């Protein structure tokens with residue numbers, strides 16, 4: 001079988017189009033412009049790439065983008081004071097604190113100081129608990145984007161065997177919750193999983209989110225399975241010339257595409273959907289904050 005390529009770039013453009021429509025309505029009917037505040041502490045290179053394209057797209061869909069760039073050695077109290085200010089600012093509907101934070105800052109403390117209803121990353125313990133109990137919450141952007149692509153491709157996911165490789169709070173665990181919510185039989189695999197190849201071979205849906213370049217080979221993939229590659233790894237590409245690099249996922253694309261029914265590429269798969277879902281979460285948060293109907297199809 002040769003897999004259908006799930007075009008995350010195109011899908012994300014569609015999602016941003018829906019967000020833009022909703023923003024237009026909020027402005028015209030309610031005189032409200034959704035605002036997203038992004039806080040970047042220090043200069044992590046991965047975060048900088050992300051902040052750039054995110055800021056551009058926030059403005060493109062008609063929302064206000066508020067950026068706070070703080071010094072790498074900003075004291076924790078200053079960061080918490082800024083978050084407090086954003087929490088009570090009525091023009092700010094979404095707050096995202098770029099991770100990872102410099103080591104002197106307590107990531108859990110910082111995340112949990114964001115007002116849960118403005119936590120567009122969905123990392124606050126309240127949102128984690130709400131998601132885990134099937135209540136309305138802010139859903140982490142990357143898993144939400146993966147879910148949207150899976151639903152679009154399959155219609156119903158009910159009864160499917162899903163294997164999530166990776167148990168992070170940012171992707172693996174919330175992804176598993178979402179798949180369970182859609183009635184998949186879910187396995188979370190990780191570095192200590194016994195017989196990982198055999199576990200993955202059972203899966204109708206494989207979500208790879210470990211951050212290890214091309215670690216899933218094609219012969220782990222059940223014929224016809226759907227493969228969602230969350231990894232974005234930059235590796236050396238001497239074949240492209242001295243000092244050149246390229247982006248690869250957590251799955252070995254060619255060999256997995258030869259067996260899968262559908263697969264997401266890297267780049268152009270999950271990454272663009274993550275940003276689109278951040279914008280979707282911001283417009284959702286803004287609608288909720290104003291007691292207005294939520295955008296349809298943009299929430300879990």
Ligand SMILES: Nc1nc(=O)c2c([nH]1)NC[C@@H]1CN(c3ccc(C(=O)N[C@@H](CCC(=O)O)C(=O)O)cc3)C=[N+]21
Nearest residue numbers: 046047050097098099100121267268269271272274275
């Ligand atoms: N609080 C927080 N939330 C995040 O969601 C978050 C974060 N911190 N810190 C940094 C990482 C990184 N991240 C990316 C999102 C999209 C692409 C993306 O769209 N990548 C393109 C390729 C970009 C390229 O060419 O380098 C793609 O996959 O097609 C990349 C990286 C979100 N992050």
